[in-house]
Amino acid sequence: MKHAIARWLSQAIAQIPDCGEDVRGLTAQLERTRDAAHGDFATNWALVAAPRAGRKPRELAEVLVRHLPAHPLVAAVTIAGPGFVNIRLEPDAYHQALRELLAAGERYGQIDFGQGQRVLLEFVSANPTGPLHVGHGRGAAYGASLANVLRTAGYRVECEYYINDAGRQMDILAASVWLRYLELCGETLTFPANGYRGDYLLPIAHDLLAQAGMTLRHPAAAVFAGLPPDEPDGGDRERYIDALVARTRELLGEAGYARVFNAGLDSILSDIRDDLAEFGVTYDRWYSERSLAMSGALEGTLQTLRESPHTEMRDGALWFRATAFGDEKDRVVVRENGAPTYFASDIAYHLDKYRRGFDRLIDIWGADHHGYVPRVKAALTALGEEADRLSVLLIQFAILYRGKEKVSMSTRAGEFVTLRELRAEVGNDAARFFYVLRSHEQHLDFDLELAKSQSADNPVYYVQYAHARVCSVFGQLAERGASFDAAAADLAQLTSPHETALLVALSRYPETIEAAARQCAPHHLAHYLRDLAQDFHAYYNAQTFLVPDAGLRNARLCLIAAARQVLRNGLGVLGVSAPERM
RNA sequence: GCGCCUGUAGCUCAACCGGACAGAGCAUCGGCCUUCUAAGCCGAGGGUUGCAGGUUCGAUUCCUGCCAGGCGCGCCA
Numbered sequence: 341m342k343h344a345i346a347r348w349l350s351q352a353i354a355q356i357p358d359c360g361e362d363v364r365g366l367t368a369q370l371e372r373t374r375d376a377a378h379g380d381f382a383t384n385w386a387l388v389a390a391p392r393a394g395r396k397p398r399e400l401a402e403v404l405v406r407h408l409p410a411h412p413l414v415a416a417v418t419i420a421g422p423g424f425v426n427i428r429l430e431p432d433a434y435h436q437a438l439r440e441l442l443a444a445g446e447r448y449g450q451i452d453f454g455q456g457q458r459v460l461l462e463f464v465s466a467n468p469t470g471p472l473h474v475g476h477g478r479g480a481a482y483g484a485s486l487a488n489v490l491r492t493a494g495y496r497v498e499c500e501y502y503i504n505d506a507g508r509q510m511d512i513l514a515a516s517v518w519l520r521y522l523e524l525c526g527e528t529l530t531f532p533a534n535g536y537r538g539d540y541l542l543p544i545a546h547d548l549l550a551q552a553g554m555t556l557r558h559p560a561a562a563v564f565a566g567l568p569p570d571e572p573d574g575g576d577r578e579r580y581i582d583a584l585v586a587r588t589r590e591l592l593g594e595a596g597y598a599r600v601f602n603a604g605l606d607s608i609l610s611d612i613r614d615d616l617a618e619f620g621v622t623y624d625r626w627y628s629e630r631s632l633a634m635s636g637a638l639e640g641t642l643q644t645l646r647e648s649p650h651t652e653m654r655d656g657a658l659w660f661r662a663t664a665f666g667d668e669k670d671r672v673v674v675r676e677n678g679a680p681t682y683f684a685s686d687i688a689y690h691l692d693k694y695r696r697g698f699d700r701l702i703d704i705w706g707a708d709h710h711g712y713v714p715r716v717k718a719a720l721t722a723l724g725e726e727a728d729r730l731s732v733l734l735i736q737f738a739i740l741y742r743g744k745e746k747v748s749m750s751t752r753a754g755e756f757v758t759l760r761e762l763r764a765e766v767g768n769d770a771a772r773f774f775y776v777l778r779s780h781e782q783h784l785d786f787d788l789e790l791a792k793s794q795s796a797d798n799p800v801y802y803v804q805y806a807h808a809r810v811c812s813v814f815g816q817l818a819e820r821g822a823s824f825d826a827a828a829a830d831l832a833q834l835t836s837p838h839e840t841a842l843l844v845a846l847s848r849y850p851e852t853i854e855a856a857a858r859q860c861a862p863h864h865l866a867h868y869l870r871d872l873a874q875d876f877h878a879y880y881n882a883q884t885f886l887v888p889d890a891g892l893r894n895a896r897l898c899l900i901a902a903a904r905q906v907l908r909n910g911l912g913v914l915g916v917s918a919p920e921r922m
Numbered sequence: 923g924c925g926c927c928u929g930u931a932g933c934u935c936a937a938c939c940g941g942a943c944a945g946a947g948c949a950u951c952g953g954c955c956u957u958c959u960a961a962g963c964c965g966a967g968g969g970u971u972g973c974a975g976g977u978u979c980g981a982u983u984c985c986u987g988c989c990a991g992g993c994g995c996g997c998c999a
């Protein structure tokens with residue numbers, strides 16, 4: 341609907357004589373009016389164009405109005421205020437839109453904004469060193485909802501999870517798994533301060549013991565002999581854990597080490613995968629960091645960097661001159677000891693993404709990684725790629741509350757930490773909805789009590805209840821032995837304020853999808869659905885739908901059937917169920 | 923110290939590329955179930971958009987400077 345009006349306007353503007361190209365080329369900004377007295381839509385074209393045309397805004401507005409041809413949907417065009425052009429639609433415009441909505445069904449809201457552009461969306465990508473926590477949950481809900489929003493808006497989206505399965509943290513995990521295994525074998529040992537201490541390693545160690553038996557066992561004395569002191573003994577926890585990792589490798593040999601390493605990785609990764617799948621978050625591809633090394637992509641990238649004028653050897657390490665591309669500091673890509681940094685893998689990974697032919701790359705990162713953005717973009721620029729094709733969306737932290745009380749996020753307190761626990765307590769629907777209720781760049785206060793409450797306070801139930809209520813009305817209709825006949829509906833009778841409000845709200849759905857896609861902001865959709873539910877509930881309380889007059893009854897049923905459709909479509913995009921009864 | 927983000931009603935947050943009178947929910951107060959689900963509805967009060975300037979027809983939005991909070995500043999990932 342908005343599209344049609346916008347096209348009509350820009351065509352008229354292009355026809356206006358006595359204006360420069362720059363003025364005619366200005367696309368009209370078309371907005372919904374805030375105040376019904378201003379009609380349905382308003383454009384500020386005359387105000388924006390006036391300075392460039394060297395004419396007064398109101399005068400320009402008059403010229404525009406004179407050049408607007410008649411339009412079947414438009415009832416009146418008026419000039420108001422400093423030079424707004426207000427457009428009032430024919431009531432029938434909304435009735436037509438309602439018919440189109442019902443005909444489109446689950447496709448209603450699918451628009452061509454993205455024009456089939458290919459987008460690669462990478463999100464969560466948490467290190468597979470432990471279960472996902474509530475912070476990852478927000479990234480998961482946001483990423484999955486954004487993927488759906490973009491798909492609905494006409495993009496071809498692929499979702500990807502980058503598995504950080506290389507590097508020091510994974511070695512520490514492997515060593516931690518092995519120590520737990522040794523404990524099960526009967527060895528007595530002191531767990532390292534910097535090891536992974538979580539209980540989730542215990543079943544992994546158990547499985548390892550069940551499958552490998554004692555073949556990986558070494559006496560604790562041999563494991564710890566000659567290691568530097570750990571932190572509790574006045575030593576350095578980092579140096580200690582690195583020595584322990586080296587010892588683990590040495591004693592287990594390549595095959596044994598790989599076995600322990602993979603036991604940890606596979607188990608944790610499949611847990612993450614299941615957790616996300618249960619949360620309605622699925623990926624087209626799980627991309628392994630290790631595969632970059634194995635395929636030679638990493639070495640290839642390093643070679644290109646070495647040969648480029650943008651790196652230099654300094655203190656035995658290979659440095660990338662990031663400062664030449666606007667970063668604060670130069671960055672190491674290959675350490676003095678010959679090992680590539682995480683940054684090196686990340687350059688290779690992003691380069692690979694670019695080469696896979698996407699029009700646009702989107703990375704969703706935790707806000708604590710924001711300092712990392714300039715160096716990645718710098719590296720891509722240095723390697724001749726357009727850094728602008730990559731958008732890094734930073735997602736702020738979620739803070740859990742139980743009522744007024746902040747929930748401690750520390751593992752030790754035994755409070756909520758994992759996404760799995762959160763889902764178990766509040767349910768997937770509430771979790772998905774709450775996570776995307778706020779703008780991603782805003783800190784999120786997540787109230788567990790509210791998310792669980794089955795009341796009007798809870799926006800999830802509020803929206804779902806609207807859907808269930810429509811279903812219930814149709815149930816009643818069937819019980820009374822009547823049926824719904826859209827063709828018999830006399831839509832012209834939908835004239836009450838509640839009906840008008842609902843009609844307008846329904847017509848706004850495609851625009852909401854567009855706004856959410858343009859701004860990568862699924863929260864617009866969540867807010868829209870709440871507003872739509874509100875319009876429906878108000879209507880429900882004010883008027884009876886199942887009236888004797890068949891024309892009116894079917895018209896009202898058309899309207900609420902449309903509301904149900906949009907609620908279902910919108911909730912689907914957010915990954916929230918639309919129950920038929922509650 | 924430097925860099926990025928955020929300051930909007932008592933609380934949590936919206937405000938589409940700079941638009942018309944800054945909007946919701948919660949909380950507070952007052953009403954509505956013999957009637958399609960009260961997990962609902964109706965009404966009321968509540969604001970110097972952190973502060974001070976600037977840009978212009980117009981600023982919550984853009985610019986500058988302060989103040990407050992968060993995050994980041996590793997040959998970690």
